[in-house]
Amino acid sequence: MNEFDIIIIGSGMGGLVCGDLLSREGYKVCVLEKNRQIGGCLQTYARDKVIFDSGVHYIGGLEKGQNLYQLFQYLGIMDKLKLERMDDDAFDKIIISNDNNEYALAQGYDNFTEKLSAYFLREKEAIKKYCDAIQGVCTKFPLYNLDEKGGLEEKQSVLDIDTETFIASLTNNKKLQAVLAGNNLLYAGVGNKTPFYVHALILNSYIQSSWKCIDGGSQIAKLIAKNIRNNGGTIMRNADVVRLAEEDGEIKYAQLSDGKKLFAKYFVSNLHPAKTIELTHTNLFKQAYKSRIQNLKDTISCFIVNIVLKPGTFKYHSHNYYYHKEGYLWNQAGYTEDNWPLGYALFITPSSKHKEFANGLTLFTYMRYEDVLEWKDTFNTDSCEQSRGESYETFKQQKAEKLIDLACEKFPSLSNCIQSYYTSTPLSFRDYIGTDNGSLYGIAKDYKEPLKTFISPRTKLPNLYLTGQNLNLHGILGAGISGIVTATALTGNNEIIKKIKHA
Numbered sequence: 001m002n003e004f005d006i007i008i009i010g011s012g013m014g015g016l017v018c019g020d021l022l023s024r025e026g027y028k029v030c031v032l033e034k035n036r037q038i039g040g041c042l043q044t045y046a047r048d049k050v051i052f053d054s055g056v057h058y059i060g061g062l063e064k065g066q067n068l069y070q071l072f073q074y075l076g077i078m079d080k081l082k083l084e085r086m087d088d089d090a091f092d093k094i095i096i097s098n099d100n101n102e103y104a105l106a107q108g109y110d111n112f113t114e115k116l117s118a119y120f121l122r123e124k125e126a127i128k129k130y131c132d133a134i135q136g137v138c139t140k141f142p143l144y145n146l147d148e149k150g151g152l153e154e155k156q157s158v159l160d161i162d163t164e165t166f167i168a169s170l171t172n173n174k175k176l177q178a179v180l181a182g183n184n185l186l187y188a189g190v191g192n193k194t195p196f197y198v199h200a201l202i203l204n205s206y207i208q209s210s211w212k213c214i215d216g217g218s219q220i221a222k223l224i225a226k227n228i229r230n231n232g233g234t235i236m237r238n239a240d241v242v243r244l245a246e247e248d249g250e251i252k253y254a255q256l257s258d259g260k261k262l263f264a265k266y267f268v269s270n271l272h273p274a275k276t277i278e279l280t281h282t283n284l285f286k287q288a289y290k291s292r293i294q295n296l297k298d299t300i301s302c303f304i305v306n307i308v309l310k311p312g313t314f315k316y317h318s319h320n321y322y323y324h325k326e327g328y329l330w331n332q333a334g335y336t337e338d339n340w341p342l343g344y345a346l347f348i349t350p351s352s353k354h355k356e357f358a359n360g361l362t363l364f365t366y367m368r369y370e371d372v373l374e375w376k377d378t379f380n381t382d383s384c385e386q387s388r389g390e391s392y393e394t395f396k397q398q399k400a401e402k403l404i405d406l407a408c409e410k411f412p413s414l415s416n417c418i419q420s421y422y423t424s425t426p427l428s429f430r431d432y433i434g435t436d437n438g439s440l441y442g443i444a445k446d447y448k449e450p451l452k453t454f455i456s457p458r459t460k461l462p463n464l465y466l467t468g469q470n471l472n473l474h475g476i477l478g479a480g481i482s483g484i485v486t487a488t489a490l491t492g493n494n495e496i497i498k499k500i501k502h503a
Contacts, residue, residue, distance in 0.1 A: 003263045004030040004234070007254050009241050009279075010270030010434065012040025013476055014468035015219030016224040017483025018268055020075055021496055023231035026489075030262065031228060032254065034240040036383040040270075040433055042476075045382075046176070047422045048272035050360040052306040052350065054424070054432065056217035057347040057362065058086065059476050060205030067146055068205070068477050071484070074254045074503035077223040082214040084350050090319040090365040091210035094182030095410055096175070097325045103179040104319075105207070108134070116179070126171035132178055133166070134207070134407075136310065137200035143481055144201060146501040152454075159450035163189060166331050178329050184321040185345050185364065187474070188299040188441055191330025195447035196240040199471065204316055205477055212350045218362055220476070238383055244269075246282040250463045264317045268486055270468040272298075272435055272442065279418065296453060297446075301343075301426035303367035305400045308360055313417040318356040321346040323410060333366045341365040341403055346411075363403050369426045369437040381431050386429070396423045414425050441474035457486040465490055 008015045008020055011033040019238035023029045037043045041055030061068035062083065072078040087110065090104035109131045112264040117124040137158045138144060142151070163184075167177050181189060187198050213219060225235050244267060245254040253261040269276040273293045277285055323334060324343035332342040372395075378388040400423050408415045426438030435442070445453045455471045467486035469479045488496050 002261060004028050005264060006030070006266045006268060007032060007262055007264040008255065008268040008270060008467075009244075009276075010034075010040065010468065011038035011221065011225070011235065012270050012433075012468055013042060013220075013479035014471070014482040014486070015040075015268065016221060016228070017071070017075070017480045018467045018486045019233060019483075020224050020227045020231075021483060021487040022229050022490065023233045025491055025493070025496070027266075029228055029231070029233035029262070030433065031225070031235045031366055032239040032256075032262070033237050034434065035381060035432060036237055036443060037218070037239060038225055038235060040479075042217045042221040043432065044216035044218040047306060047360075048308040048420055050306075050308050050468055051216045052349060052352070052360060052362060052422075053213070053347075056213065056476055057345075057364075058091070058206070059213065059217075060202075061208055061477055062211045063209035066208050068142060068480065070146055070500050070503055071480055074500040075224060076225060077220070077227070080223055081219060082352065084212045084214050084318060086210040086318045091206055092183050092320050094179045094375070095321055095323045095324075096178055096182070099175070099326070100252075102321075103182065105179075105183070107207060107210055107434075109207060111157055112435050116176075119179075120173060120176050122172055122292075123171055123176050126173070126176065127180075129170050130167070131207075133170075133196075134200040134204050137161075137197050138204045141197070141201065143485065143497070146497055148488075148497040152451075155197070158197050159195060160447050162192060162447045163194045163196045163199045165193045166196045170224070178324070178326075181329060182324065183320075183345070184329065185322060185332070185343065185366075188333070188366075188444065189330060190444070191363070192204075192335065193444070193446050193448075195445050195450060198445050200202060201473055201478070202475065214350045214352050225321055226458070241279060243281065244279045244286065245278075246461060249284060251280070251461055266463045266465065268465045268467055268490070272439075272468075273466055275434065276459075276464075276466060280461070282461065288458070289460070291452060292452070293455075297436055297444045298435065298439035299441040299444045300366050301429055302367050302424075302440055303365055303399055303403065303426075304422050304424040304428075305363040306360065306423070307363065307404075307414075307421045308419045309358055309417045309473075310419045311354075311359070311465050312357045314346060314358045314361070314414070316350075316354065317357060318350070319349075320348075321410075323407075325449055333355050333368070335366065339416030340367075340399075340436070343496075344403060344407060346407060363407055365403055367399075367426055372425050372427050375427060378427070379431055380427070396425060399423070441469070442470040457482075457489040 189397040428439035
């Protein structure tokens with residue numbers, strides 16, 4: 001049977017949450033995923049029996065009553081997740097070249113202030129102002145606080161603040177500035193561009209509470225997918241949508257690459273808005289709208305080395321490390337061939353089998369799509385394997401060894417702990433996640449044009465909606481909230497938000 005109430009294209013966090021919420025409201029939902037595995041950036045994969053996350057290495061806001069907790073509680077998955085609370089005194093540690101300190105970012109605002117003040121004895125007031133500013137900005141975003149009332153008007157007073165400039169206004173201490181924004185790999189922070197609200201919404205979540213998924217984040221996708229099925233919905237994998245057919249001003253069906261046509265009353269695209277426009281072939285999108293969407297800049301992509309560790313050699317700890325070369329914090333994406341990489345994140349993989357020693361870790365750094373243009377005409381996923389050639393393998397090996405060498409400067413013992421390693425490039429993200437340029441976090445926000453990058457879930461086609469990280473904010477929380485935004489827009493029912501808040 002090929003007829004549904006709602007078809008959702010893409011099974012990333014936004015699509016899954018939207019599908020779960022709508023299926024609870026009585027809609028017959030079908031989620032289409034082009035890959036073998038659902039979940040978008042929630043996908044995991046095993047190498048040498050070690051599970052690695054493709055994108056979600058830790059999560060914030062999961063303490064009782066916090067926003068992501070309430071969403072997961074309403075979805076009925078909170079008690080089913082295998083989670084580990086990260087170190088209360090350091091969910092992240094910031095390390096900087098030419099400095100032996102490891103600056104700890106702690107959970108809880110009072111604890112955050114106290115721990116950081118120990119490194120910067122004269123800067124306690126500046127750190128307090130920073131914490132107050134983050135919390136103040138977060139109050140301006142109603143849905144972030146699961147409040148169904150309010151909208152753009154509340155946000156507008158804080159949309160045009162630049163992160164780099166604002167943090168510099170709090171303190172003249174360059175080192176403290178570098179520490180407060182030291183984990184800006186979380187949102188692909190760019191100097192004189194990234195809005196402070198992006199920094200605030202993301203950091204607030206982790207300062208409130210920080211968690212890792214034991215044995216990978218794909219458990220979130222699997223549990224939500226199970227909900228959709230239990231509510232009478234359908235999940236189709238290996239279902240690549242090549243066309244959204246418009247007739248008489250509405251989308252009539254989604255056509256798959258194998259020619260199959262799937263019909264529905266409503267369609268929700270979890271794809272990049274530009275990708276969605278490409279699929280529609282309609283005149284109802286005005287050229288100005290199409291140009292605006294197609295000309296929006298995306299965030300940079302990345303290069304990842306997943307390392308399988310020799311058993312019993314590398315101590316496990318539940319905090320992450322973020323490293324950058326001094327002076328390059330806000331320009332890590334502006335590397336050259338000679339000075340790459342200018343920073344990295346190090347995530348240790350939590351496992352249910354190993355507690356004292358780690359069995360895997362991930363090194364993550366920026367890489368521009370243009371660096372892999374030589375192989376852009378190749379495509380390779382586990383359901384459609386294609387070799388990119390020997391030159392590509394050589395390229396990856398050279399980059400991996402350079403990144404590992406940089407990490408070994410701070411962690412000298414690491415070189416003797418490596419059993420094997422595996423790499424991902426912007427092409428991996430392009431092929432698995434479905435963005436044309438392998439973008440990490442979708443559309444890049446700019447404080448100078450803040451409204452330009454807010455995308456409405458509604459489109460000029462009355463039965464076509466958008467969801468996912470490109471609407472408001474990326475990450476598990478940001479994409480999850482986009483699912484709520486789209487579900488309430490489609491149903492016209494803000495009661496969904498109330499249900500989540502009081503779950």
